[in-house]
Amino acid sequence: MSSAMGTRQKVGRRLINSAAVLGLVYLFAPIAVIVLFSFNRPKGKFNIVWQGFTLDNWAHPFSEPEFTDALLVSLRVAGLATICATILGTLIALALSRYRFKGSGAVNLFLVLPLTSPEIVLGSSLATLFLARGVERGFLTVVIAHIMFQVSFVAVTLRARIRGFDWTLEQAAMDLGATPQRAFWKVTFPLILPGILAAALLSFALSIDDFIITFFNAGSLVTFPLQVFGASRVAIPPQLNVLASMLLFGSIAIMVGGLIIESRKQRLAHGKKLARR
């Protein structure tokens, strides 16, 4: 009886494991296609059917000026929007995690609302506001729109990251004679900086990839996703896959680098603790 249960359990384990592996395969199938087709030598305007291997596309990744220009526009938008949103969002996260104050529940709810509204509602309503006020849509309106959804995102993720932060450290610094400003910049800020950077990086990625909200507020501005959308009906060059693969590998490198630095720091801290003993 017990051995029968054992085999049943083993079979169940295997089944769950294989379901998980299949899930990962599903997640990676289109990504493999993107990278694979960056080496394709397509006939015609669409890069859909595999024709043969070539390195030409990787040798000339920037030979499609529309895509390169659009990517530069996206980088500019994302850079500017991320800086502004990170400052605004960090201030909110600090207020929410460090102080107990009247109205914090309402502020929490208000922050989540943009994240729980469909993008099409955010995009079309903002465009309606710009229309009603006679604001011409372009670079600035796109940056404004991106800051809007990034602020909520940065505030909510950063607040979760610094939930367990020990605020008495700051008090200790002040007891030792530091001014509140000095205590913040010398003690608190360095400790929460990794969290701020992580939130900023993620919101940068959100901005670069945003399509729906941008679509409504771009006017004649063409960001990378808008260029992809426009081109999808006309012609898709393999350079698109090259640019996408470059972005992919670049972000993976940043992520892995961050993980390595963090684990090394942890190991270092652990080692110091051991040495003290």
Place this chain on the structure above:
Amino acid sequence: MTHAQTRFTSRPEWVGLGVMVVLAVGVVSLGAGWVTGITRIIALAVMLVSVVGLVWTAFVGGLETRRALAPYGLLKPGILWLSLFFLAPLWSMLQMSLSSKKSRFDFSPSFTWEFGNYATALTDFGPQFSRSFGYAAIATILTLLIGYPLAYVIAFRGGKYRTILLGLVAVPFFTSYLIRTLAWQNLLADSGPVVSLLNTLRLEGVLEFLHIMDNGRLVNTPAAVIGGLTYNFLPFMILPLYVSLEKIDIRLVDAAMDLYTTASGAFRRVVLPLSLPGVFAGSLLVFIPAAGDFVNAQFLGSPSTTMVGNSIQNQFLRELNYPLASAMSFVLMTVITASVLVYAKFMGTDDLV
């Protein structure tokens, strides 16, 4: 100190909160155009006076007062930004949805309590609405079915590879959403690998019967659109599921087994109930964007699989029929909010975050 002074400085949090609310309301009323001409100047004056009052309170009050005011000071820039570019637009949209166009080519509609836009939205675009919610609901269930085992294995069997596995789940985020969806176009194309695999396995008959394939094609079917939605929002399901599964103390399962329950009993009675917050958060994170999406229907569907997002986009940016597009957006938002509240009640969670 005067009487008024003591009153203000002894309740600094009310001053901070009050000024923040006054400024937020002021920003929304200016942005949404509630006030014009002379009332606009009055609104600006009120905002200015409240700021001066705030500065004065901080100045005359001591360290305690300034400490109580600090959180409101930190909140203000972000909250005012959201008031102006999130709340005011919603008001503009509501107003636009009740406006009417004098002719087809009138591109600045005027507010006339035109409820006809809502009637048009619900009658002419009924199929789009039901497809949106139907597709989004099916995609949510599919992400749960695919995501749960994956999150479970990472949380309980990942060991030291947990971080790497979790990173792998997040990798799709690093490629453009549109390009991922175009890649599915490649995969599902008539000459693509999935169709030829299904043909070799002789499965097309079954799939035709299940209405997943249509005349030997996968692309341009409802199944392709739902598949695209499921794929694109799957990580949003896995990550919150992982967070709630990872918190579960594995010894609880051992305890349940010691009390003679089977492995599946332990899962049903211990693991599953404890992971419900993750299921809740994940399904919201999938359902909401999926219901408003139009990219998957655009790239993987046909005119008979359009969702409400496609119609809003079309009415707003191509037909320039802003009132109708706004009415549809508003209906979409209302239905989503209502279903989130019902779902929250059903799941017994008050915690939306």
